[in-house]
Amino acid sequence: MSIKENLLKIKSSLPENVTLVAVSKTKPVADLMEAYNAGQRIFGENKIQEMTEKWEQMPKDIQWQMIGHIQTNKVKFMTPYVSLIHGVDSLKLLEEINKQALKNNRIIDCLLQIHIAEEETKFGLNEEELKDLLASETFKNLNNIKIIGLMGMATFTENQDQIRKEFEHLKSIFDTIKSLSIVNCQLSILSMGMSGDYPLAILCGSTMVRIGSSIFGGRSPLTPEGGNS
Ligand SMILES: *Cc1c(COP(=O)(O)O)cnc(C)c1O
Numbered sequence: 001m002s003i004k005e006n007l008l009k010i011k012s013s014l015p016e017n018v019t020l021v022a023v024s025k026t027k028p029v030a031d032l033m034e035a036y037n038a039g040q041r042i043f044g045e046n047k048i049q050e051m052t053e054k055w056e057q058m059p060k061d062i063q064w065q066m067i068g069h070i071q072t073n074k075v076k077f078m079t080p081y082v083s084l085i086h087g088v089d090s091l092k093l094l095e096e097i098n099k100q101a102l103k104n105n106r107i108i109d110c111l112l113q114i115h116i117a118e119e120e121t122k123f124g125l126n127e128e129e130l131k132d133l134l135a136s137e138t139f140k141n142l143n144n145i146k147i148i149g150l151m152g153m154a155t156f157t158e159n160q161d162q163i164r165k166e167f168e169h170l171k172s173i174f175d176t177i178k179s180l181s182i183v184n185c186q187l188s189i190l191s192m193g194m195s196g197d198y199p200l201a202i203l204c205g206s207t208m209v210r211i212g213s214s215i216f217g218g219r220s221p222l223t224p225e226g227g228n229s
Pocket of ligand 1: 023025046067068153193194195196210211212213214
């Protein structure tokens with residue numbers, strides 16, 4: 001099937017309240033344009049430099065979302081245009097995003113990444129670190145960022161029960177934090193679910209799925225991914 005067919009099929013299967021992020025990392029602009037021409041306007045990338053190159057080349061009505069792990073010193077390259085940053089997992093990073101957002105006269109939407117998987121390698125905050133971050137004075141004074149949701153990745157496993165438990169755990173943290181009243185933290189987005197697990201994620205309350213290979217085809221195993229952005 002073509003990229004367009006994949007995209008339209010997935011889109012038609014999603015409930016109305018679930019947003020599709022087309023994860024286009026490692027794929028050439030021509031592939032992204034095929035999705036664009038089929039109506040897709042939200043793209044997710046995991047490397048800041050690659051995302052910036054694509055932003056420069058592509059139509060300006062695209063929303064670019066950073067889904068990868070972020071190095072503080074590269075934040076400045078995306079702050080002029082990024083529409084949502086998924087993988088925020090420290091106060092230090094938030095302070096840098098806030099600083100760069102201020103320079104660009106913007107308020108940048110962010111998701112906090114929560115560690116729900118068993119693997120050590122997946123980034124993110126645990127529940128206690130999340131609560132500490134939100135309760136800190138430093139956080140309350142960040143006026144140029146807004147936390148609008150949470151993001152998480154389940155363990156890479158065939159065990160559906162385990163994946164479901166991890167998604168349910170994230171949903172329960174989401175519900176807890178959503179009920180708090182914090183000026184710059186008002187949750188509406190729960191970003192969970194990828195090609196292999198998005199139907200389950202949606203059953204568990206996801207409102208945003210990040211889908212790559214099911215739209216664009218597999219990525220070369222030789223291409224590094226999931227590393228630092
Ligand atoms: C690559 C990636 C995805 C998409 O993965 P697929 O399995 O290709 O759908 C989703 N989220 C993050 C954080 C990723 O790095």
